[in-house]
Amino acid sequence: MQPLRPADDSSAHAGPGDGVRVSLAELIDMRHRVREVPLFSSPHRRSQLVGLHHSKLRGRGVDFDQVRIYQAGDDVRTIDWRVTARTQEPHTKLFHEERERPIYLLVEQSPRLFLGSARAFKSVVVAQAASLVGWAALSHNDRVGGLVFGHGDQQEIKPRRSKQSLLQLLDRLARANAELQADQPDDSEAFGLALRRAREVLRPGSLAVIICDERALGDAAEQQMSLLARHVDLLLIPVCDPLDHALPAAGLLRFAQFGARLELDTHDTALRQAYRQQGEARSARWKRLADRLRLPLMPLTTQRELVEQMREHLIGQHQGASR
Template identity: 80%
Template sequence: MQPAPSAHPDRATHGPDADRPDAGIRISLAELIDMRHRIREVPLFSSPHRRSPLVGLHHSKLRGRGVDFDQVRIYQAGDDVRTIDWRVTARTQEPHTKLFHEERERPIYILVEQSSRLFFGSGSVFKSVLAAQAASLIGWAALSHNDRVGGLVFGRGDHHEIKPRRSKQSLLQLLDRLARANAHLEADQLYDPDAFGMALRRAREVLRPGSLAVIVCDERTLGDAAEQQLTLLARHVDLLLIPVHDPLDRALPAAGLLRFAQAGARLELDTHDAALRQAYRRQGEARHARWQHLADRLRLPLMPLDAHWDLIEQLREHLSAPRPGAPR
């Protein structure tokens, strides 16, 4: 069983609407727009002066604006001698060569969930708010990198899709859809188990090879059908996986008798029962392990988000870690 999405978080949040009584529970369009001011805090995409670990995801159609310095590595047979970095070579006493990457653009398609599963939080924000913040930040970062941005908001049976375009208006349309979906979330809404699979199938229909699909969803959303769809999608486009969870999704505190309610159903759990807590923890660990196994199998970057932690700090930590299969 999962915690019912009726818990209320501490109202500690930031942004233009931080004083709203439902801050942390709902997110407004103004807050999503305000996320553009935070893109400099974390290098999601490379710039001429900052190289992101996600640069490997960014290898699509050239825009023809030249090349950027990428990194320095040890000289290998066949390298152009004109690219030798003489300063590094003199300092290390070993030949090193400069590598460059061409400036590129690509469609970046953000699939973000807003369902009753995410309408829950035991800390400062609901999972639905954290997912919306992450999607917005990635959208603004992509737009600042001159990429085409679009996406799809899913979760309640109806999908709201914005085709990728290199325009601020396109991103604002996506964020407006996202804010509207968030505003209509309720604790008693029934969850549509087919919503994720349908969203992934739609992505397969509209995305061309070389696109980047960013998946922002509840950690519990991954099932057999969705995993199959992700596997098929990964054959044609690059994927970035961002599952969102709350600590109560993975472990129950020893807090005595807890009562849960959702869509007319009620449940009582005695959390002093150690066996119950252990079984619940194993279930949560299994969900996390399934995402990790999928990412390892498909060699995809996995960036899980915890609703108890600051978004920027978590992204920084993920980006500082080596990607699976990346050279060390």
């Protein structure tokens, strides 16, 4: 059973800044909160998210630096044979570890996110979290890009170390948010297609940050993430609303969706318990996936302030790694 939107939904008249819609200006302003959430390491400050940026390099994790005369102890596999032949003296190539890597944001903006019973709609929290991660990555001198999916055509921006590139992604995110309506059908294939696209475009060593509805994790999506995790690092950020996990004991509630109507007696204890168990099962599935693939998991709720939640996750990751 999925939460339905109340029949008297008046959110179509809401505007940016009220927790129902998010504007490009709000997403740009998130750059001022980056220092509060050290997502990525810096020379003077190490991120608490273990493995996000200083994990063992996979694939092409080094850049060519220069050529110099071969010295005793150098790896013979790095000999530059062209320069050696031209100069008649052994030369070797020097490399340095990559100082940047592509960070790819997979951001959902689907009708199922257009719901909220607390501080903000899930679609707004998802957009704000994506913006915060994007600004944090750019401030760390990484290349940032991503894909907005969920309703209609996918909107993709290739990773670049460019403020303009991030602004383009945020603009498409704000536009997708503005187009959400309560009576739109969900695209059940969108999440899987987004994950497959990430597998096509990301090279080893990249970081894919998945920010989506907690209810998005099905069998096909879990399989796609397992395949993606073989080649790139993943950060999982599922978002939920209190209404996803518990029905209020408010008596008879009427819901409407796509012309269908439903009445629920929320005083029915068995009904509320079954509903709560389904919500707990969804959260547990994300936890099992993260544990199996050894991925950082940062679940968010619409009930609390975004930056506060992310800081707590970072502290928890650090404490878990230091044990």
